[in-house]
Amino acid sequence: MSDSKESSYKKGELAKRILLMIAGGLIIPAAVVVPNLTLVLRPIIKALCKKHGVQRQNIVKSITYLKRQRLVSVVEKNGQQILTLSENGRKKILQYDLDKITLKKPKKWDGYWRLVIFDIPENMKRGREAFREKLKHLGFYRLQKSCFLFPYECRDEIDFITEIFDVSPYINFIIAKEIEGQEKLEKFFGINY
Numbered sequence: 001m002s003d004s005k006e007s008s009y010k011k012g013e014l015a016k017r018i019l020l021m022i023a024g025g026l027i028i029p030a031a032v033v034v035p036n037l038t039l040v041l042r043p044i045i046k047a048l049c050k051k052h053g054v055q056r057q058n059i060v061k062s063i064t065y066l067k068r069q070r071l072v073s074v075v076e077k078n079g080q081q082i083l084t085l086s087e088n089g090r091k092k093i094l095q096y097d098l099d100k101i102t103l104k105k106p107k108k109w110d111g112y113w114r115l116v117i118f119d120i121p122e123n124m125k126r127g128r129e130a131f132r133e134k135l136k137h138l139g140f141y142r143l144q145k146s147c148f149l150f151p152y153e154c155r156d157e158i159d160f161i162t163e164i165f166d167v168s169p170y171i172n173f174i175i176a177k178e179i180e181g182q183e184k185l186e187k188f189f190g191i192n193y
Contacts, residue, residue: 120167
């Protein structure tokens with residue numbers, strides 16, 4: 001394994017891969033957080049070394065980091081203590097899913113506008129700003145500070161995002177047939193009839 005591939009991992013990327021592997025059903029013995037237990041690490045080391053060229057000591061560091069950050073917890077299953085996702089770990093996995101969200105653009109527009117309006121309290125400013133940034137990132141058009149517009153179906157994605165940022169009670173989703181300045185909006189989204 002060359003050093004270049006090993007060093008190409010961004011900080012936290014290996015921990016993310018391991019967290020996703022646990023979420024995917026890989027059983028990792030809890031004893032893995034104790035140094036020098038090569039036997040219990042063998043399945044995960046083999047999987048990561050073969051597929052991603054990762055060194056054993058980095059796997060141990062990453063798993064120890066996940067435990068310290070309370071992203072994994074220890075549970076007993078069939079008489080063996082194993083690592084499993086904690087509640088914080090499940091939220092982190094959802095965050096990774098959030099990063100992958102894209103909105104599909106159908107070949108033909110259905111003629112309806114989707115408006116997302118929100119009034120998120122000041123004590124939830126971080127969630128509000130993160131939600132607003134995610135809408136911009138997804139390609140929504142900002143009509144006003146707390147009103148964004150999109151021409152295609154996106155209800156499921158908005159519901160998911162509002163749950164992640166814990167702001168769903170403050171969001172309204174509206175479907176409209178007409179909107180002022182429609183020609184400008186159609187041009188912005190590249191809508192052709």
